[in-house]
Amino acid sequence: MDATTEEKTNLLKVSSSPHILTEESIPGIMLAVVVALIPAFLGAVYFFGWKALLLTILAVGSTVGAEYCCQKVKGTPVTVNDFSAVVTGLLLAFNLPSNAPWWMAVVGGVFAIVIVKQIFGGLGYNIWNPALAARAFLLASWPTIMVSSTDFPPPRGGWLAGVKLDGITQATPLQLIKNNIAPLLKDPGAYTAEQVNAARVALEKMTGSESWLALFWGRIGGVLGETSAALLILGAVFLLVKGYIDWRVPLGYLGTVALLAWIFGGPEGYFTGDVFFHLLSGGLILGAFFMATDMVTSPVTRKGKWIFAVGCGLLTMLIRLKGGYPEGVSYAILLMNTATPMIDMYTRPKIYGGK
Amino acid sequence: MLKETTFRGGVHPPDSKSATREKPTRTLKLPSKVVLPLSQHIGAPLEVCVAVGSEVKVGTVIAKPTGFVSIPLHSTISGRVKAIGEALHPTGVRLPAVEIEGDGEDKWEEPATDGKKYSDLTPDELKECIRNAGIVGLGGAAFPTHVKLSPPPGKPIDMFIVNGAECEPYLTSDFRQMLERSKDLIVGIKIVQRILGSEKVLIAVERNKPEAIEVMDRLCREALNYEVVPLKTKYPQGGEKQLIQALTGRQVPSGGLPMDVGCMVHNVSTLLAIYDAVTAGKPLVEKVVTLAGEACANPGNYKVRVGALVEDILKEVEGGIPETLGKIIMGGPMMGIALPSLNVPILKGTNGLVLLAEPVPLSLHRQCIRCGRCVDSCPIRLLPCELAVFAEHQLWDKCREYSVKDCIECGACGYTCPAKRNLVQLIRFGKYTVMSQDRKKEKK
DSSP states (O other), rough: HHHHHHHHHHHHOOOOOOOOOOOOHHHHHHHHHHHHHHHHHHHHHHTTTTHHHHOOOOOOOHHHHHHHHHHHHHHHHOGGOOOOHHHHHHHTTSSSBOOOOOHHHHHHHHIIIIIIGGTTTSSSOOOSSSSHHHHHHHHHHHHHHHHHHOOEOOTOOOOSEEEOTTTTOOHHHHHIIIIIIHHHHHHHGGGGGHHHHHHHHHHHHHHHHTHHHHHHHHHHHHBSSSSOHHHHHHHHHHHHTTTOOOTTHHHHHHHHHHHHHHHHHTSSTTTTOOOHHHSSTTTTEEEEEEEOOOOOOOOOSHHHHHHHHHHHHHHHHHHHHHHSSOOHHHHHHHHHHHHHHHHHHHHHHOOOOOO | OOOOOOOOOOBBOOOOOTTTTTTTEEOOOOOOOEESSSSSSSSSSOOOOOTTTOOEEEEEEEEESSSSSSEEEEESEEEEEEEEEEETTTTTSSEEEEEEEOOOSSOOOSOOOOOOOGGGGGGHHHHHHHHHTTOOOOOTTTTHHHHHTOOOOTOOOEEEEEEEOSSSSOOOOOHHHHHHHHHHHHHHHHHHHHHHOSEEEEEEEEOOOOOHHHHHHHHHHOOOOOOEEEOOBBBBTTTHHHHHHHHHOOOOOOOOGGGGTTEEEHHHHHHHHHHHHHHOOOOOOEEEEESSSSSEEESEEEEEEEEEEEHHHHHHSSSSOOTTEEEESSSSSTOOEOOOOOOOOTTTTTTTTEEEEEEGGGOOOOOOOOOOOOHHHTTTOHHHHHHHHHHTTTHHHHHHHHTTGGGGOHHHHHHTTTTOHHHHHHHHHHHHHHHHHHHHHHHH
């Protein structure tokens, strides 16, 4: 062998097959999710104003900052450049009401990253969806703040005007119906005239001809990410088409909710439920497309994904219709996250040539 | 009727065949020396039957088989035996080999044929001819063909499948042979059909080779029991288990062989080697190898002598070692071996040499995010992410429970993993440890 070959041979890289790899990467996938959330983010800013922007910046800043600090303290490589903390921050912000104090975004962000993610081992090892677990933590710790979003987003074109409903603590249509309107309709005499009036106004807003359209376009109150289904779906379609999220989970989840809502959700007996109302409220769109599809916390097998999705739907409707909370998406998903390792274990596919 | 079928799972790497598919096969110059490792196939080891200094011609038997699952090794150039010892094998280990120094004259032994037409020879005579020509499966596995053509009596073959899928990116040697030697291929198929006694022949070609589909279809139009089946272009369609599933819907049982479901798969190049052996008495001494890759200036298909050194081939085709060469793969990029040195020989089973520039840096390797892409892509329906973790933590019983032995090492999982994890390497580690443990247990 001559000298040139000797030199060049020493520079040949040797590694295991396969020797070509897909261009997809974790940062790439995370960035795609961020891009998909941008329409809803812009919608939140439009409907809720500068507070939405501030909360989002604080949430993302604290998740990224917490991850950086945590990994430095642990002595492990810093992986904030995989953008997973950014996604967590965005989703956390979308779970906060617009009048949440600034420190809630920070506390939630730190909790999501340090307790729910890093302590379990970081990306890929967490059992629960960090943003949802943080929301549950905030809800348990500061329930009045989390639930009392007394601002309705202003009508289109009027940016600072808000409609406040005094004296009644309500945030979302579901809460209104469950906590305020249903009892009122059952026993109107127990309430003051203003309360009855306000409830009637609210009910008109929701049961008017554009009630669910309003939910779709985003004119009804809620947390930052729960308002505009249209903008969320726009982002979700992008993720589905590009194959970044598996279609089975949203389909299974929404399908189950739709079916159960139709059968059990109506006030006047079976098969009279308002399917669109249930689909479009309570953060279900955000949950079904962006939370339940989180890869780390959902099953890896196809059959497992269906079971997970249907389970989420079942639990969501159970909590909504029979449970103490008006909204069941967060807890349903968190409970199914808990079941995921077991689901994976029991849904191993039959191998090629297997018995 | 040409219907399209496929198998479950698989990935779609870029096919990268445009640089070589249009070019006719070129024969390279006679090498000045060849290195012939004694272990180029599965089976019992060979016994050298020449000495240093012996004169040899092309086709001289230099090592004899020692068992049924063993075939003779022939000299691939004429000259003199220079050394019998150990040489670097493409896998990086030094293994027994014979080095022959060429005399530049290409003198051949008398062809081992008595002029009889193949249709006058019995199946056993045909298999003897195939064995004596040293033919192994040329699709990559290099299993002695005469053994494969001898299924036990209880396993009739009703479906003979011709594998023209060539699913690895870059490789086009089978494709070019289908175009350039289509008539010879048909005779090769007829010879094997005579041996197996099977009625039906399916010729499988992926859709990215429409010219080959057309040529084969035209030739098969008269024969009613020959069917050309176009397959969806997907990796690893050419794997025999996937071919059988796509073409017949049958699944080879775990731990079993295609003959267990009445099928047998033969690669296009193997059939052409059989044609050469039976009609012209020619032993397997030459191979068509695809040279390709982004670091390759003159990609194409080249007919080379088995045993020629990679270094010498590059000198002839590229004029030297390409500057940008970072990694050179013997085989295709999904399942081939990265060569540790250019001073290694072409083996009987070599189909391609892919010259890549800089490979993916290790720093991109991250932990599993449970995305499930590997699960969706696995053609055997394994859970590669789990198997890799079990192997990494040496949980051998878990590996067994999750069917690690069924992995065909196709690389689809590793290709599609966004965390760039070395899934195949880890699973291979688990697979071979479990296999060696099981072998030891059986011996007791």
